[in-house]
Amino acid sequence: MVAAFTAFGAAPAWADPVVEDRPPISEQADPLASGGSDPLRDPQASASPEVADPDDLSHSAYVAPFREARSIEYFVVAQETLPAEAVDAVRGIDGVEHVLTVDAARVLVDEEAMSVLGVDPSTFRNHAPEPSAESDDIWQGVAEGRIALSKDAGTERGLEVGGDVTVTGGRGDVPLEVWTHATSGIAGIDALVSRETAAELGMPEGNALVVSAPGADPWDLYEDLGGALGEDVSVQLVGDAPEPAGDGEAVPPTVIERVIANAESQLGVPYVWGGTTPGVGFDCSGLLQWAFREAGVEIPRVTHDQWNAGERIAFEDMERGDLIFWRSDPTAPDYISHVAIYLGDGMMLEAPRTGLDVRVTPVRTANYAGSVRVHT
Template sequence: MLKRVREPHLLVVATHPLPESATLRARRLKGVASVEVVDAAQVTLGDQRVGVIGVDPSTFRAYTPKPTATADGVWRSVAAGEVAVSFGLGTDGGLALGSRVQSHGSHKLRIGAYATMGLDAVDAVVSRSTARRLGLPQNNALVISAPKAGLPRLRDSLRKILPQGTQVVVLKPTFEQSPTAEPPVPSSRIRVVLAAAAGKLGAPYAWGAEGPDAFDCSGLIQWAFRQAGIRLPRVTHQQFASGPQVPFSEIRPGDLIFWRLDPTNPGYISHAAIYWGDGKMIQAPRTGDVVKLVPVHVRNLAGVVRVTG
């Protein structure tokens, strides 16, 4: 039974099991309210390579968005050996509810639920017993709730006490204006971005694809900006923090448009596109579709971001 919902702030992932001493030190850091130990790895589900975590459903559910945390059916499904996948992976990645997908050779998993967990790069959740069958490393990841901590400082403190090479990710990054404010990307480089994106019109959508022959929505954005020498994060909710938000009425070519389309986590940024101009945008929509130039729509709009240099 769910007793309390905890907001996750940091995700820690190592390539090998984390020493108990390091986990204990993490729990004792100033500002840390709670820590959940999980298993994490990249796993193939059907034709998709996705981030999967193995959890104790009874305790981990407290770290998920409220619609997911309170969905008893989701956690019964996970406890029964099924896999819960994110809404985006299910609908855009083509993993239908109730279907059985191949994973790690002879293992087949049933898609038991759509439920976005709100964790960076995690699109599927299984029980720890299922994680063992799939060969996930044990106890190599931490989900940390630290509502009163300064997250950049806490991230740095964690990096000092955890094994070298451990990744520490802030789960809900926000755009931070530096004291010497960087200007928006110059129009000359924006033209390079737009030309790169336009050159991929007709390329197929593929979940998790980063180009150059196929893309998902954030993969197209990252690839197009990289052609102009601009580095952006890989996933939509991190790209949402890539610059200041501007009013939709002031949108201009090269701005990024974001939407919240996920009913399992209404606060999650789940789709993005590049504004072309003249009321149109370039996007990689979903499985079975292609990169295309289409009119902008504002239903479930999350905001417009102007990337800085």
């Protein structure tokens, strides 16, 4: 299997599944495993995300009530519809409790490529982060044809709740109302729509699975998923493993200095959502991927996966070049949402958010999730 989620082929792929290179599955591990501190929670983190206007709901589509919180250990995606026998085989894996079939594609939202899932609101809501899982209004709006953007995609792109966007898929343009900003909890997913809307957009049908197996060993489960689904299916670890796994050595200090010099060369460059271009714009993880790559070290593109790119380090043991992570998305309190690089002496370098440039600033401890020393 390929450990991944972004586009097969050229980007943007018109309603094609999108699968981005991810680290080996053995490197996808627990955020707090090697001395990382517990995140400091935002006091407003438990509030349900805002929706556009509940009075606009017609309740023409039935949405089942929230039943129980269910985890997501793995997200898997293929280019085409997964065969029924393969899905049944996943359901039969020891330790697997729930499997949801969803639709996954890369489409354009107001001319910007985004990764979108088509879901059944009645079932997917049980796997969503707590602040949105219990909100009937969120899932009713999705069921009735609105789009739920992630908090990052919505706020950083200025796509306001209640506004309209044009979504371009394999069957042309479809206007949709932005119903809410609510992160799905699956790294790299920018938006949710109903499966009916996904079909209208021409997205692949049933080409992805959400797998809940809270009691299973993640590495054994990975092997079992490979046996059930085959090598062409991409796999993303969503849940935390009990301990980090994988070999490799820490990036040496001489290389770290080149990484930091690269990052410092971009001071003053604007934050751009999804940005990866030196001198033009970066988002937080795009900046660090570029800085490491220019120094000859490959790290993943997505913040969640950079978090799994090495050894967890206690806050007090951080050294120059370590990566610092935060959980600061109030719509998904357990989600890793930001990364910076530590410079030493309590300072860090980051691409913060829209409206701010790449900058050096004191390390923030609010919502701190943990630190990672990158390994090769």
